[in-house]
Amino acid sequence: MPGIDESLLEAMRLPGARGASLVDWISGLALGAVGDAPGGDLEATAAETAELARHVAESGSLAPAGGTAPRDDEPPVEDMIVTTADSYHLLRFVSTPFDSTVFLHLWLDRNDGNLALARIRLAEMADRLVLG
Amino acid sequence: MTAGTPAWATHATTSAALGALAAEGATGALSGERGIVYLSEGRVVHAESAFAPDLATLLTRSGAVAPDGWWEAVDEGGRHHRVGRGLVDSGRVTAGALEVCHLGALFDAAYFVLAHDTRPRRFRPGAVHWLGTVRSVPVDVVVRESRRRRALLERIWPDPGIDTAPLVRVADAGSGDLPLRRGRTLALVDGVRTAADIAAALACRTYHTLVELRRLAADGLVTAAQPAPARDRPGPGAAVWDDPDTALLRRLRDALEAL
Incomplete structure (x- = not known):
């Protein structure tokens, strides 16, 4: 049964993975991190990506039509993908049965990473982190 | 030593x-x-x-x-x-x-x-x-x-009074479409509850509740029910920290009452 570190290490085994972290999107705190941080400063990266994730989580426009979110206490968005010239950033919201506001952030090298595979695996990891 | x-x-x-x-x-x-x-x-x-x-x-x-x-x-x-x-x-x-x-x-x-x-x-x-x-x-x-x-x-709203005072909704302020957590927080603002009371009622972390309340205050929807006491360290009257054993007893009592 994985804890935070085991889940992040598992994410790092994906092809092209450069860094993985678990971040609180309201406070901007990184609860755990392995590998490198984009920009070289883990705390700054966590705070910046948290702000981005918060805007998306709170967006009414991006929510599924007709309030079809699985539960009313979950963010209406599942994941976010940011691409740059050399990287993919995959942010996956983690839903928990208690109060938490966290997402997994996986940083992939664009040459070696497989975005579609990583998206599926990261969703599975997010579920396993909480449900076992 | x-x-x-x-x-x-x-x-x-x-x-x-x-x-x-x-x-x-x-x-x-x-x-x-x-x-x-x-x-x-x-x-x-x-x-x-x-x-x-x-x-x-x-x-x-x-x-x-x-x-x-x-x-x-x-x-x-x-x-x-x-x-x-x-x-x-x-x-x-x-x-x-x-x-x-x-x-x-x-x-x-x-x-x-x-x-x-x-x-x-x-x-x-x-x-x-x-x-x-x-x-x-x-x-x-x-x-x-x-x-x-x-x-x-x-940075969100520089009023520490929001963190400790009883909170009240601003009359005539339309709340519109609020994000889920903020709407849930606003629903418990009743002129009596403090931020810590609202957090406990929602089983939410208090700091995260403070963030929502300061955003609500910044939006003009919530304000402190009374001016924050003019002290350096505003202390809420009821929730002064005491010795851990007393705190444990109080939690046990709360748990028993909740049964």
Whole structure:
């Protein structure tokens, strides 16, 4: 049964993975991190990506039509993908049965990473982190 | 150690005392004005504050762990300081979920201990929390995070009165479409409840509730019911931190009343 570190290490085994972290999107705190941080400063990266994730989580426009979110206490968005010239950033919201506001952030090298595979695996990891 | 004043007691703030204890690799419990920080070999393993819901509240009131299951785990593991391990081993909660919830509670309580960084009260060497070590965090990370959290609140809406006073909705202010958490928080603003009361009622971390309340205040939807007391350290009348044993008794009473 994985804890935070085991889940992040598992994410790092994906092809092209450069860094993985678990971040609180309201406070901007990184609860755990392995590998490198984009920009070289883990705390700054966590705070910046948290702000981005918060805007998306709170967006009414991006929510599924007709309030079809699985539960009313979950963010209406599942994941976010940011691409740059050399990287993919995959942010996956983690839903928990208690109060938490966290997402997994996986940083992939664009040459070696497989975005579609990583998206599926990261969703599975997010579920396993909480449900076992 | 030489006789006389221990190193931690020479410091004027709880954060500085924690730094000294971390440098010694100390194990024990440091009480500040607003709560307690537990150290194991110089790292923070837990924190508690009357201002922040504890792990039991977060896990049981949300329905993540059945109250009976929680108390069984406390009965079985409390004396051996391994309640956390017991919760995971018995399948009541996954290791990952417990870590996420525990870190949420730890940083939440630590914020209240450290945000108003006053003189530490006492250090009990060797004191171990009954939860046991779930995950440990370096002292400097906890201190830095508490400062960052305080600055974040100030950036959102610089009115600390929101954090401690009873809150009231602003009449005639249309709330429109609010994000889920903010709407849920606003629904409990009734002129009587404080931020900590609202957090407890929602089984939410108090700091995260403060963020929503300051955003609501910034949007002109919520204000403090009365002007914040003109003191350096605004203290809510009812929720003054007392000795841990009293706090435990109070929680037990609350739990019994909730049955």
